[in-house]
Amino acid sequence: MSVSKSSLQRRKNLLQKIVFNVFRFAAFINGLALFIIIYFMIAKGWKAITWTFLTQPPVDSMTKGGILPCIVGTLCLSIGAILIAMPIGVASAIYLNEYARPGPLIRMIRLGINNLAGIPSIVFGLFGLAFFVVWLKMGVSIIAGALTLGAMTLPVVIGSTEEALRAVPDTYREASLGLGATKWQTIYRIVLPTALPGILTGTILGISRAAGETAPIMFTAAVFFTPSLPLSIFDEVMALPYHIYVLATAGTEIEATRHLQYGTSLVLIFLVLGMNLIAIIYRSRLRKRMQ
Amino acid sequence: MANTRQITERTMHTLFFVVASASIVMLFMIMVFLFMEGIPIFDEVSVKDFIFGKYWYPTSEPPDFGILSLIVASLAVTLLSALISIPLGILTAIYIAEIASKKVNEIIKPMVELLAALPSVVIGFFGMVLVAPFLQKVFDIPTGLNLFNASLMLAFMSIPTICSLSEDAIHSVPSSLKEASLALGATHLETILKVVLPASLSGISTAVILGMSRAIGETMVVLMVAGGAAFIPESIFDPVRPMPASIASEMAEAPFRGDHYHALFATGIVLFIFTFFFNIVADHIAHKYKQVGEATL
Numbered sequence: 001m002s003v004s005k006s007s008l009q010r011r012k013n014l015l016q017k018i019v020f021n022v023f024r025f026a027a028f029i030n031g032l033a034l035f036i037i038i039y040f041m042i043a044k045g046w047k048a049i050t051w052t053f054l055t056q057p058p059v060d061s062m063t064k065g066g067i068l069p070c071i072v073g074t075l076c077l078s079i080g081a082i083l084i085a086m087p088i089g090v091a092s093a094i095y096l097n098e099y100a101r102p103g104p105l106i107r108m109i110r111l112g113i114n115n116l117a118g119i120p121s122i123v124f125g126l127f128g129l130a131f132f133v134v135w136l137k138m139g140v141s142i143i144a145g146a147l148t149l150g151a152m153t154l155p156v157v158i159g160s161t162e163e164a165l166r167a168v169p170d171t172y173r174e175a176s177l178g179l180g181a182t183k184w185q186t187i188y189r190i191v192l193p194t195a196l197p198g199i200l201t202g203t204i205l206g207i208s209r210a211a212g213e214t215a216p217i218m219f220t221a222a223v224f225f226t227p228s229l230p231l232s233i234f235d236e237v238m239a240l241p242y243h244i245y246v247l248a249t250a251g252t253e254i255e256a257t258r259h260l261q262y263g264t265s266l267v268l269i270f271l272v273l274g275m276n277l278i279a280i281i282y283r284s285r286l287r288k289r290m291q
Numbered sequence: 292m293a294n295t296r297q298i299t300e301r302t303m304h305t306l307f308f309v310v311a312s313a314s315i316v317m318l319f320m321i322m323v324f325l326f327m328e329g330i331p332i333f334d335e336v337s338v339k340d341f342i343f344g345k346y347w348y349p350t351s352e353p354p355d356f357g358i359l360s361l362i363v364a365s366l367a368v369t370l371l372s373a374l375i376s377i378p379l380g381i382l383t384a385i386y387i388a389e390i391a392s393k394k395v396n397e398i399i400k401p402m403v404e405l406l407a408a409l410p411s412v413v414i415g416f417f418g419m420v421l422v423a424p425f426l427q428k429v430f431d432i433p434t435g436l437n438l439f440n441a442s443l444m445l446a447f448m449s450i451p452t453i454c455s456l457s458e459d460a461i462h463s464v465p466s467s468l469k470e471a472s473l474a475l476g477a478t479h480l481e482t483i484l485k486v487v488l489p490a491s492l493s494g495i496s497t498a499v500i501l502g503m504s505r506a507i508g509e510t511m512v513v514l515m516v517a518g519g520a521a522f523i524p525e526s527i528f529d530p531v532r533p534m535p536a537s538i539a540s541e542m543a544e545a546p547f548r549g550d551h552y553h554a555l556f557a558t559g560i561v562l563f564i565f566t567f568f569f570n571i572v573a574d575h576i577a578h579k580y581k582q583v584g585e586a587t588l
Binding site for chain 2: 012013015016019020022023024026027029030031033034037040041087088091092094095096098099100108109111112113114115116118119120121122123124125126127129130131135151154155158182183184208209211212213214215218219241242244245248249258261265268269272273276277280284
């Protein structure tokens, strides 16, 4: 009896070991995929990255030169997007977390936010085209693209702000209210300053999300080529993601500009993953401090 | 004094409520403008012919506006990518939540997040210039830009969604349930398979649905990698043209407010309805089978 029991136990342990290794392998594949993509982009792109590449506009129908207008365009668009998404997103999160009571109303708002988060980026592009570009007569411009991207980034900002607000201990609120402060004073003086680092992390994530998107700006802000840098928010711009797409699919010299495509991809990866990495490290420090 | 304070309070409360409604207003406006620009195409073709029409020749004379092949392509890439992303995503989530040490997790979790943060155009570009030639050589097929390649790239875009949401669900299983199972003599593996997974099933289902929703709406990958042929695919190595790819590549050439333009917006409506449906189902599952207290199961 005891012999068969221990052999059963041994078999179970062996099975567990095998299955756990399958789990481990699955996690490993994800890391591998990330590694391969980044490795190839660096290996093939780093040679293209020169001072000229980063500081000059494209020349000779985009077969030579740099990507300065794309870098500037992407910065304008993503910063514009966050300037729109952040006030609305933070205020929404404050309402959801501090004011609202559970009920059908708040369920509706959450359902709306979840659905907004699930809308395909190309549909945001269509909406931006129909509403901002055509109906509001903004034309293909930074402002139209930033508004479209802002609408898209909104759920990201709301989500991370809510997380930051939830992390503020209730005792802070109670102490403030107990001293006679009103709800708004408590939020403004106590809750927001405490949650600020978390909110900023969310903001960085929002900017990086907006910087990497292509589909929403295709019809609303980005153009194939413009030699000059934007002077007003009603100018059209070049953007890094759209530039990669254009060079890789629509140019007449697809093969000849390969190194520029890799180089632009590397710059975009560096920008987006860099911001994410900063946010991730910052957030994990915050979480440790909170615990 | 107290009166002005009360007024400020009430004003702030109302103000925050108004701003919080912005998301719903936005969602509503997206629907309004999609329908406003998409409905006119149904003066030209019936809804039935539009959705079930097999021929998409928007620029021929007379044009054909049937998006069945685009819908089938979208569903095909989504399902095929789900076959890859669901097992990988859930297994990784179990590994992170149940098996990996804290130290290992400090590497894996950011890795999954960075995978999620990779711009879609970069993944599309990667699939185009590196994976496509590789597939073409290995499988000896005419083009590496096809359904399989697109599904593979999409899978790695939906894995982070599936993984992180599943992980949340697994994490929220009360530890008393696990402890009870372990105390009864079950191994760690048995506990995971028979206690933890059933208890987090609703959360994992939500994760899977949202992951698939992300895949069906993803644009740049299918635009650059799927091949672009508007035919119903017969093999997984056929080039296809999913809905987002069609919208993104044709909008620039479609005459403003012409039939083609309206047809692309109508395609956007169909896409919107698909993702909206996915999201409603996910929300429904998440609320209906919500883990309340420890007594459920």
